[in-house]
Amino acid sequence: MSINRTTNSGVAEYWARNEKARSNNGNFTTDGARLFSYSTVIGFTSEEGKKVVLDYTASTGNFLSMTTSTKHLPPAKGVCDVVLNPTHFQNTDKNFE
Numbered sequence: 818m819s820i821n822r823t824t825n826s827g828v829a830e831y832w833a834r835n836e837k838a839r840s841n842n843g844n845f846t847t848d849g850a851r852l853f854s855y856s857t858v859i860g861f862t863s864e865e866g867k868k869v870v871l872d873y874t875a876s877t878g879n880f881l882s883m884t885t886s887t888k889h890l891p892p893a894k895g896v897c898d899v900v901l902n903p904t905h906f907q908n909t910d911k912n913f914e
Contacts (some may be wrong), residue, residue, distance in 0.1 A: 818832055820838060820839050820846075820864070820884070821837065821838040821839070822839055822840075822841055823838050823839075823840065823841070823844045824841070825840050825888055825889060825892050826838065826892040826895075827840075827896065828840050828845045828846065828847055828852070829852070829892035829893045829896045830845075830855070830891070830892075830896060831847055831876070832847035832849065832852045832854045832860060832868065832893070832896065833868055833897075835849040835850065835862070836849050837849050838854050843886070844884065844889075845889045847860075848864045849862075854881065854884070854885040854889040854890075855882075855883070855884075855885070856879075857873070857881060857882075857885070858871070858886065859871050859889060859890065859893060860893050860897065863899075866898040866911065867898040867899055868899070869895065869896050869897060869898065869899045869900075869901060870890065870893045870894055870897040870901070871883065871898070871901055871903040871906070871907055872890065872894075872900050872901065872903065873885050873886065873890065873903055873911055874886045875891065875900065876899040877902045877904065878904065879903045879904060898913075
């Protein structure tokens with residue numbers, strides 16, 4: 818099965834529908850369950866099926882890049898069920914793989 822090529826907003830929408838997609842430049846991708854900005858998981862699907870976005874922005878103390886903050890997170894936040902501070906997952910056994 819091929820991966821859908823689309824805009825950043827499209828990647829978020831495919832993730833919300835549990836489908837694979839990648840942005841035109843390949844920097845924003847989803848395998849349907851997880852959402853990636855470059856190679857970092859910025860979103861995942863909970864065991865209950867909720868879409869959870871990890872807020873990798875300066876305001877949470879977890880800034881990754883301007884692209885993640887301004888191009889990848891906004892469309893993801895628009896389709897998710899929950900937005901969490903990534904610090905909540907540091908030093909836990911949560912495995913995104």
